[in-house]
Amino acid sequence: MLKRIAIEKISQLAAVLMEKGTLLAPVKEVAGHNFVQILDSQKVDLNFYNTLMSPKSAFFPHKEDFVKYKVGKPLAEAEPVLLNCKPAFLFGVRPCDVKSFEIMDIHFNAAGIIDPYWRARREATTIFGYAYDISQPVDSADFYNTLGINAADPEGSDIFMVKKDKELLLKTITPKGEKLLAELSALDKVSTADEKYFEEYIKKGKEYKTRFNCVDSEVVAKKLESIFDNTDFWTKMSAVCLSCGICTFVCPTCYCFDICDDNMFGKGTRSRVWDACMFTDFTLEASGHNPRTQVYQRLRQKVCHKYSYHIRKYGVISCVGCGRCTRQCPVNIDIYSIIEAALKA
Amino acid sequence: MSNNPYIPMPVQIAKIIDEVDTHDIKTFRFSFLNKEDEQNFKYMPGQFAELSIYGKGESPIGIASSPTQQGFVEFTVQRAGAIVPGLVTSALHDMSEGGEIGIRGPMGNSWPIEFLEKKNIVVVGGGFAFTTLRSLINYMLHKENRSRFGEITVIYGARTPGLLLYKDELAAWEKRDDIKTVITVDKGDETWKGRQGFVPAVCKEVAPSPKNTVTVICGPPIMIKFTLPVFFELGFSKENILTSLEMRMKCGIGKCGRCNVGYKYVCNDGPVFSLAQLEELPRDF
Numbered sequence: 001m002l003k004r005i006a007i008e009k010i011s012q013l014a015a016v017l018m019e020k021g022t023l024l025a026p027v028k029e030v031a032g033h034n035f036v037q038i039l040d041s042q043k044v045d046l047n048f049y050n051t052l053m054s055p056k057s058a059f060f061p062h063k064e065d066f067v068k069y070k071v072g073k074p075l076a077e078a079e080p081v082l083l084n085c086k087p088a089f090l091f092g093v094r095p096c097d098v099k100s101f102e103i104m105d106i107h108f109n110a111a112g113i114i115d116p117y118w119r120a121r122r123e124a125t126t127i128f129g130y131a132y133d134i135s136q137p138v139d140s141a142d143f144y145n146t147l148g149i150n151a152a153d154p155e156g157s158d159i160f161m162v163k164k165d166k167e168l169l170l171k172t173i174t175p176k177g178e179k180l181l182a183e184l185s186a187l188d189k190v191s192t193a194d195e196k197y198f199e200e201y202i203k204k205g206k207e208y209k210t211r212f213n214c215v216d217s218e219v220v221a222k223k224l225e226s227i228f229d230n231t232d233f234w235t236k237m238s239a240v241c242l243s244c245g246i247c248t249f250v251c252p253t254c255y256c257f258d259i260c261d262d263n264m265f266g267k268g269t270r271s272r273v274w275d276a277c278m279f280t281d282f283t284l285e286a287s288g289h290n291p292r293t294q295v296y297q298r299l300r301q302k303v304c305h306k307y308s309y310h311i312r313k314y315g316v317i318s319c320v321g322c323g324r325c326t327r328q329c330p331v332n333i334d335i336y337s338i339i340e341a342a343l344k345a
Numbered sequence: 346m347s348n349n350p351y352i353p354m355p356v357q358i359a360k361i362i363d364e365v366d367t368h369d370i371k372t373f374r375f376s377f378l379n380k381e382d383e384q385n386f387k388y389m390p391g392q393f394a395e396l397s398i399y400g401k402g403e404s405p406i407g408i409a410s411s412p413t414q415q416g417f418v419e420f421t422v423q424r425a426g427a428i429v430p431g432l433v434t435s436a437l438h439d440m441s442e443g444g445e446i447g448i449r450g451p452m453g454n455s456w457p458i459e460f461l462e463k464k465n466i467v468v469v470g471g472g473f474a475f476t477t478l479r480s481l482i483n484y485m486l487h488k489e490n491r492s493r494f495g496e497i498t499v500i501y502g503a504r505t506p507g508l509l510l511y512k513d514e515l516a517a518w519e520k521r522d523d524i525k526t527v528i529t530v531d532k533g534d535e536t537w538k539g540r541q542g543f544v545p546a547v548c549k550e551v552a553p554s555p556k557n558t559v560t561v562i563c564g565p566p567i568m569i570k571f572t573l574p575v576f577f578e579l580g581f582s583k584e585n586i587l588t589s590l591e592m593r594m595k596c597g598i599g600k601c602g603r604c605n606v607g608y609k610y611v612c613n614d615g616p617v618f619s620l621a622q623l624e625e626l627p628r629d630f
Contacts, residue, residue, distance in 0.1 A: 066349075066351045066352065067351075067352060067399075069399035069400065070399075071399065071400035072400070073399075074355065074445055075353065075354075075355035075378075075399070075445060075446075075447050076355060076378075078399060080349060080352050107600070108600065111599070112598065112599050112613060113350050113598045113599065113600070115350075115600055116348070116349050116350075116351075225607075225627070228627040228628075228629075229627075229628070255600070255602055256601060256602035256603060257595070257596075257600075257601045257602070258595055258601070259351070259402070259403060259595045259596065259601070260402070261399065261400050261401060261402050263400050268399065268400050270399065272351070272596075272601075275595075275601070275602075275603070277602070282593070282603065283592065283593050283603065284428075284429060284593060285429075285591060285592070285593045286404070286425040286428070286429050286431065286434070286593075287425075287428070287591070288427070288428035288429070289566075289591075291592070291629055291630050292629070297629070301605075301629070304607075304627075305602075305605070308607075308608070309605060309607055309608035310608075312607070312608035313608045
């Protein structure tokens with residue numbers, strides 16, 4: 001099913017979705033756009049390239065409360081925080097970010113013990129993917145083509161959206177999307193020209209090129225394994241790294257977390273919060289031993305985790321080439337330049 | 346494990362044993378408050394669990410009791426705090442019998458019992474790192490299990506006699522004829538009548554035959570470093586030397602991304618590895 005809506009009427013669609021559940025959509029904030037829960041339908045703003053933070057927080061929030069407890073009281077009195085999973089709509093997600101959900105699904109929702117929080121949020125959410133504007137130049141940090149993702153790839157979205165001049169075309173991809181779109185009153189019927197435009201756009205998306213060529217993940221994984229002990233290489237790559245961890249926080253596929261107890265006046269909450277392998281105490285053991293005291297060891301861990309260990313464990317690279325880590329690194333470290341250098345090392 | 350793997354099950358401290366003369370290592374015997382939790386907590390020697398105290402946090406600790414012991418589960422815990430705050434272990438050490446904490450688990454793989462069956466087993470332990478080895482020894486010595494294993498040799502060392510764990514059990518094992526127990530201390534005192542010497546030297550002296558034999562070794566890195574060459578010289582292959590790794594952990598279920606060594610998560614894929622398996626991993630531990 002294909003429908004359309006004028007972009008200036010997008011707040012009407014937002015209002016309908018807000019009635020049905022929680023709407024998360026791009027909003028212009030001081031430093032740039034971010035996905036936030038929409039409380040005012042007028043705030044939805046699709047005039048963005050990509051958000052500063054990835055949309056992973058829709059399923060894996062920065063802080064997820066597990067349980068509320070009273071310090072020193074029996075465990076039976078502690079109250080697990082139950083997820084209020086009413087339907088949610090994640091609106092305007094770029095194809096590379098949609099792909100990140102599939103990668104995270106393997107970790108949280110398929111392999112070994114299932115993470116109940118990720119699963120519950122994921123199942124309750126309908127994803128509105130949104131093609132990059134291929135009439136505009138690609139950002140120089142992006143390299144999603146390298147990972148086999150294109151600018152207008154509808155795969156993984158429930159509903160996929162394409163911009164046509166001052167209108168938005170919405171195409172259903174999954175039965176979940178089909179069901180929802182049929183219920184939305186704010187949408188208009190499309191013409192044959194619209195249908196043709198949509199199909200053409202999807203085709204043209206494949207030709208829209210980001211930097212770098214496709215890589216063979218097995219070749220990269222093996223190469224990284226072979227240069228693990230090349231301390232000179234990793235020292236050179238990490239020479240300017242500040243260990244600030246921003247690359248991991250903005251990353252759509254970084255999932256490391258800490259579990260913290262936060263107490264006040266005899267009451268407390270146990271939560272998980274995002275953590276980062278770039279921090280010195282991330283691997284500090286109770287004995288005092290720390291296998292990664294040096295910056296190069298931590299940067300090596302991050303790069304090897306994404307481009308080697310994750311392939312060995314789950315069969316896929318844990319990166320979608322969204323370019324956020326490169327754009328937002330305060331000292332211009334570019335993960336893909338590291339991969340290129342590694343292949344030549 | 347309950348439906349939500351992050352929510353601990355309540356247990357009560359049934360017994361506390363002050364193990365060493367420095368009073369910083371205690372064995373805690375826990376009984377489950379819910380019968381259902383006890384039935385679900387099926388473990389094997391070598392596994393660990395997260396001990397959980399609301400308001401303090403969680404610590405991953407190896408299970409020191411054997412699954413052949415019914416009705417309780419034991420953990421031997423050292424009070425941390427010299428380098429890290431040691432909030433959980435300190436709080437636990439300050440608790441009394443009857444106190445209540447939480448537990449999540451069991452977690453990780455275990456000593457590979459099927460692989461060990463019909464083989465001679467040499468257990469080498471040093472200092473505090475004897476807890477899951479004790480679990481394994483008691484498992485193998487259980488009357489229903491003893492015949493499944495060949496000769497059992499235990500070589501256990503501590504810095505001083507007062508730092509030896511499980512003293513009553515060590516004495517009981519020494520009296521048995523179906524286990525060879527060799528206890529050593531780095532430095533004895535006026536009352537110590539036993540052996541003196543470092544674990545590597547004692548291993549050399551005991552010189553177990555590598556024929557159909559597996560060595561299971563846990564101890565401080567310095568002990569492992571000097572003991573492994575002894576076993577290589579005796580002819581043990583890397584496949585037949587097993588150890589248990591430590592890494593900082595949080596979730597214990599392979600999700601939080603903290604304890605990886607290469608593509609293996611120590612909490613899920615380990616903590617037990619053979620030297621041959623470790624050799625395939627990057628030196629990142």
